Amino acid sequence: MTDRIPQVLLRGSIKCETPVSFSLPQVGRAARSREAGGQPTIITPTGERLYINAPTIRSAVRHAAVELMYDLTGKPYHMNDYFLNAVGGIKDAGKEAGDEDEPDAADAGEASALHTLKFAFVREKNPIVALFGTLDVPGSVECSHAIDSSPEPVRAQEFRGVRANDLQRNPNVTQMLAPGALDDFIKRQTEAARRSALKREIEALDKEIRKLEKSGKSDDAKALRERRANLELQMRDSKAVQLLLPNLSYEAIPPGTVLAHEWMLRRVSEVELALFVQALALWALDPKLGGHRAHGLGRVSAYWAVSVRRPLSTRLESFGSLTIRDYDGLQAEGPIARYLDPQILRDAADKFDLTHESFANLK
Numbered sequence: 033m034t035d036r037i038p039q040v041l042l043r044g045s046i047k048c049e050t051p052v053s054f055s056l057p058q059v060g061r062a063a064r065s066r067e068a069g070g071q072p073t074i075i076t077p078t079g080e081r082l083y084i085n086a087p088t089i090r091s092a093v094r095h096a097a098v099e100l101m102y103d104l105t106g107k108p109y110h111m112n113d114y115f116l117n118a119v120g121g122i123k124d125a126g127k128e129a130g131d132e133d134e135p136d137a138a139d140a141g142e143a144s145a146l147h148t149l150k151f152a153f154v155r156e157k158n159p160i161v162a163l164f165g166t167l168d169v170p171g172s173v174e175c176s177h178a179i180d181s182s183p184e185p186v187r188a189q190e191f192r193g194v195r196a197n198d199l200q201r202n203p204n205v206t207q208m209l210a211p212g213a214l215d216d217f218i219k220r221q222t223e224a225a226r227r228s229a230l231k232r233e234i235e236a237l238d239k240e241i242r243k244l245e246k247s248g249k250s251d252d253a254k255a256l257r258e259r260r261a262n263l264e265l266q267m268r269d270s271k272a273v274q275l276l277l278p279n280l281s282y283e284a285i286p287p288g289t290v291l292a293h294e295w296m297l298r299r300v301s302e303v304e305l306a307l308f309v310q311a312l313a314l315w316a317l318d319p320k321l322g323g324h325r326a327h328g329l330g331r332v333s334a335y336w337a338v339s340v341r342r343p344l345s346t347r348l349e350s351f352g353s354l355t356i357r358d359y360d361g362l363q364a365e366g367p368i369a370r371y372l373d374p375q376i377l378r379d380a381a382d383k384f385d386l387t388h389e390s391f392a393n394l395k
Contacts, residue, residue: 089293166391189283
């Protein structure tokens with residue numbers, strides 16, 4: 033097939049072989065004030081369900097594609113090249129997408145032309161970005177959330193632990209320390225306790241200030257704000273030294289949970305489809321999602337039935353299947369198996385340009 037394939041659908045499921053844990057940014061912050069970090073859920077027609085969010089899955093395969101192209105070309109990435117391909121680009125410090133001033137008609141026309149140039153460039157030269165996109169160039173890969181499909185909603189599994197001080201847990205460590213090291217440790221602990229006390233006092237003052245302001249006692253609130261500012265100065269003057277102890281309390285999707293999942297690839301070339309399938313195959317050698325991997329979490333298996341819609345066709349037709357079984361890699365059956373052939377990518381390698389410089393300087 034020389035034409036682009038209008039649609040490639042992978043519909044199936046991801047199964048948790050070990051517990052799988054991930055958290056959204058706001059959930060992670062909230063979890064620090066709870067005994068166990070909450071596992072996110074999503075509302076579905078059948079109730080509230082555990083899920084693995086799409087960016088977690090998509091990112092795993094995108095990073096595998098970046099590694100695969102490095103192995104294929106043998107060319108190291110400069111920093112901007114890596115960020116373009118692995119996460120979709122870079123931005124100026126302090127700016128977020130959408131912060132730019134509203135363009136006038138001429139600027140809008142120029143931006144539209146540049147967008148078209150970038151889109152054409154990645155389709156010809158950069159299959160990673162063609163598949164996964166950037167902030168201003170949409171990719172052809174759509175990835176759904178993987179949502180618990182059990183007959184009844186599965187409940188998150190809790191893992192609880194304690195943050196143990198290493199010297200308290202194993203006093204024999206002191207025999208291995210250099211002279212004076214124990215004194216230094218005691219100083220650190222004393223300073224950490226002082227900072228904790230200051231932090232608690234500031235939090236208590238914040239509550240009291242809010243109460244006073246709510247009741248209209250602005251003068252009293254002002255006095256407390258001055259006291260709070262003094263405590264903040266003491267915090268800044270205090271040396272922040274902490275032991276990096278792991279958070280051992282969290283929740284996870286239990287092993288054995290099956291989550292419905294699908295990919296949709298739109299208008300992909302043979303090279304782009306080969307890169308996607310081979311990136312899946314590379315990720316399948318160590319199929320992990322989410323965090324707490326040091327505790328054995330995150331391992332998954334998967335199955336997708338593959339269908340394609342060919343040019344001028346109005347229906348999807350079977351194109352085989354893809355299966356991930358633990359560490360056995362990716363097994364492909366049917367016509368889709370042809371895209372595991374590395375020669376498809378090798379034959380196109382001379383055309384690839386994965387550099388940020390070429391992408392950013394189109395005119």
